[in-house]
Amino acid sequence: MTQDEFSLIRQWTSRSSGQHGDGLSVGIGDDAAVFSLSPGMEVVACCDAMVETVHFLRETMNPSDIGYKAVMSNISDVAAMGGLPRFALISVAVSPGWSADDCQQIYEGIYDACEAYGVRVIGGDTVSSPAALTLSVTLLGEVEKGRALRRSAARPGQLVFVTGQVGGSAAGLDLLLRSAKKGEAVAEEWRPLAWFHQRPQAQVAAGRILAASPWAGALNDVSDGLASELSEIAEASGVRLVIDERSIPVANITRAYAIETDQDPLGWALYGGEDYQLVGTLEAAEVKEAELRFAEKGIPFTVIGRVEAGEPSVWMDREQGRMKIAKAGYNHFGGAEAGKG
Numbered sequence: 619m620t621q622d623e624f625s626l627i628r629q630w631t632s633r634s635s636g637q638h639g640d641g642l643s644v645g646i647g648d649d650a651a652v653f654s655l656s657p658g659m660e661v662v663a664c665c666d667a668m669v670e671t672v673h674f675l676r677e678t679m680n681p682s683d684i685g686y687k688a689v690m691s692n693i694s695d696v697a698a699m700g701g702l703p704r705f706a707l708i709s710v711a712v713s714p715g716w717s718a719d720d721c722q723q724i725y726e727g728i729y730d731a732c733e734a735y736g737v738r739v740i741g742g743d744t745v746s747s748p749a750a751l752t753l754s755v756t757l758l759g760e761v762e763k764g765r766a767l768r769r770s771a772a773r774p775g776q777l778v779f780v781t782g783q784v785g786g787s788a789a790g791l792d793l794l795l796r797s798a799k800k801g802e803a804v805a806e807e808w809r810p811l812a813w814f815h816q817r818p819q820a821q822v823a824a825g826r827i828l829a830a831s832p833w834a835g836a837l838n839d840v841s842d843g844l845a846s847e848l849s850e851i852a853e854a855s856g857v858r859l860v861i862d863e864r865s866i867p868v869a870n871i872t873r874a875y876a877i878e879t880d881q882d883p884l885g886w887a888l889y890g891g892e893d894y895q896l897v898g899t900l901e902a903a904e905v906k907e908a909e910l911r912f913a914e915k916g917i918p919f920t921v922i923g924r925v926e927a928g929e930p931s932v933w934m935d936r937e938q939g940r941m942k943i944a945k946a947g948y949n950h951f952g953g954a955e956a957g958k959g
C-alpha cells in the first residue's frame with residue numbers, strides 16, 4: 619500500500635458519498651452511522667465473515683467477487699428472516715499481497731451487491747493483517763414487527779420447500795479448483811457453474827413473500843448445505859423432516875458436470891453449501907397459493923418433503939429406501955468428514 623488508511627477509505631467508499639435521506643442521517647465519515655427504520659418495523663441484524671484460504675483463493679474468486687459474495691451471504695441471512703436488507707458495515711483486514719487496486723475491486727463488488735438489493739454502505743473498519751485477507755460484513759435490515767421467520771416454526775403436517783436450485787456452488791468450486799490445478803481458464807461451457815459459486819443471488823423477494831403470508835412456517839438459508847440447514851430446522855422446531863431425493867432441484871448444468879467428472883450431484887446439494895437459496899416449511903393446504911405467489915415473481919419454488927412429529931431428525935426417501943441424513947455439511951471446526959473439501 620502506498621497511500622495512508624484515510625485516503626484509501628475515501629477512495630474505496632466513494633460510491634457512498636453524498637448519501638443521506640431514506641432513514642440515514644449520518645453515513646461514512648463520523649465515529650458511527652446514525653439511521654432510523656421505517657415505522658412499524660424492527661431491526662434484523664447479522665454478520666458473516668470471509669477469510670482467504672477458507673472461503674476463497676485468488677484462483678477461485680476475483681477481488682470483486684469476494685466483495686460481492688461477502689455482502690450477498692449477509693443479505694441472504696436477512697432474507698432468511700423474511701427481512702428487507704437496508705444498511706451494511708464493512709470491516710476489512712488487508713494482508714500483504716493485496717494491493718490498493720485489489721481492495722478497490724473488492725469494494726466495486728461490495729457496491730454492486732448493495733446497489734442490486736437497495737443496501738447502503740454506512741461504515742466499517744480498515745486494518746492490516748499479517749496473513750489472510752478477511753472481510754467481515756454486518757448487515758442491518760428490517761421486518762414488520764413480529765413477522766420475522768424463525769428456524770423453530772416448523773410444525774407436523776407442513777410441507778418442506780426450497781427456492782431455486784442447489785448444489786451448483788459446490789460444483790462451481792470443484793470446477794474452479796480443477797481448472798486452477800491444470801493452470802487453465804474455466805471452459806466456456808461450464809462458466810455458469812463458476813457464477814453460481816462467485817455470484818450467488820440472495821432470495822430476498824422470496825423471504826418477503828413468506829413474511830407477508832399467513833401460511834409460512836420455518837425458514838433458513840443454504841450456506842452450509844441442505845442437510846445442515848434442514849437439521850437446524852428439525853432441531854429448532856423439534857420435528858422430523860422427510861425429504862424426497864428425486865424432488866431436490868439440481869440444475870441441468872450441475873447434473874451434466876457431475877456426469878462429466880463422475881461425481882455425485884446429490885452430495886453437492888446436501889453437503890456442498892453456499893447456494894444461498896431459502897429452505898423452509900409452509901402449510902400444506904396453502905401450497906397452491908404459495909406456488910402462485912412465487913411464480914408471479916419468477917422465483918423457482920419446489921416442494922421437497924414434509925414435516926412429521928418425531929425425534930428431531932432429517933430423513934430422505936430414495937429408491938433404495940428411507941435413510942437418515944446426518945447433520946453434515948460445511949463446518950469450520952468439524953474435521954475432514956464434515957464437508958470441508
Ligand SMILES: Nc1ncnc2c1ncn2[C@@H]1O[C@H](COP(=O)(O)OP(=O)(O)OP(=O)(O)O)[C@@H](O)[C@H]1O
Pocket residue numbers: 664665666691695841842
Ligand atoms: N462468535 C459469535 N458470537 C455471537 N454469536 C454468534 C457468533 N457466531 C455465530 N453467532 C450466532 O449464532 C447463530 C448461528 O450462526 P451461524 O453462523 O451458524 O448461522 P448463519 O450465519 O446463518 O450460517 P453461516 O455462517 O454458515 O452462513 C446466529 O444467531 C449468529 O448470530
Ligand SMILES: Cc1ncc(C[n+]2csc(CCOP(=O)(O)O)c2C)c(N)n1
Pocket residue numbers: 666667671672673674675678691791841842890891892948958
Ligand atoms: C477455497 C475454498 N474452499 C472451500 C470452500 C467451501 N466453503 C468455505 S466456507 C463454506 C460454508 C459457508 O461459509 P460460512 O459457514 O462461514 O458462512 C464453504 C462451503 C470455498 N468457498 N472456497
Ligand SMILES: [Mg+2]
Pocket residue numbers: 665666
Ligand atoms: Mg454465520
Ligand SMILES: [Mg+2]
Pocket residue numbers: 694695698838839840841
Ligand atoms: Mg444463515
Ligand SMILES: [Mg+2]
Pocket residue numbers: 841842948
Ligand atoms: Mg457456516
